[in-house]
Amino acid sequence: MQGRSVEELEAIVRRRICAVCTERTVDGRCGLEGSDCPLFRLFPAVARAILSTHSDDITAYVEAIRHQVCPLCREQAPDGSCALRDQVRCALDAYLMLVVDAIEEATGKTFDRSVLTPPGGQAFGRLEAQL
Numbered sequence: 710m711q712g713r714s715v716e717e718l719e720a721i722v723r724r725r726i727c728a729v730c731t732e733r734t735v736d737g738r739c740g741l742e743g744s745d746c747p748l749f750r751l752f753p754a755v756a757r758a759i760l761s762t763h764s765d766d767i768t769a770y771v772e773a774i775r776h777q778v779c780p781l782c783r784e785q786a787p788d789g790s791c792a793l794r795d796q797v798r799c800a801l802d803a804y805l806m807l808v809v810d811a812i813e814e815a816t817g818k819t820f821d822r823s824v825l826t827p828p829g830g831q832a833f834g835r836l837e838a839q840l
């Protein structure tokens with residue numbers, strides 16, 4: 710992650726994800742109100758999870774985001790469940806593969822995607838259909 714600021718990383722993630730997000734309106738704006746997108750509402754925590762993970766195994770980054778970001782989110786229930794995640798309505802979860810792509814761009818690494826096992830199944834399947 711050397712050489713990338715949090716602001717640069719957010720710009721990369723925004724470019725990749727907002728461009729394909731189903732919440733994006735025809736005129737290119739986000740259809741959600743202000744801070745309703747968990748990915749960018751929590752972006753400092755997302756960046757922190759990425760910056761604190763040092764591995765050539767992309768699953769380590771996926772785990773870091775799931776474990777370091779979701780517990781900070783107002784949407785996560787005390788039992789760890791999340792209705793938005795279950796409904797594939799959280800951009801962080803639904804577009805996690807694109808966050809992975811942003812990590813690649815930020816670090817210059819090429820990760821082995823064959824090791825990615827979709828924990829939720831549905832969200833990753835939706836992403837793979839878009840890639």
Ligand code: SF4
Nearest residue numbers: 727730732739746800
């Ligand atoms: S919901 Fe989030 S990812 Fe989707 S367009 Fe809005 S800001 Fe971008």
Ligand code: SF4
Nearest residue numbers: 779782784791794799
């Ligand atoms: S999956 Fe749920 S708890 Fe995690 S960031 Fe998204 S909305 Fe928040």
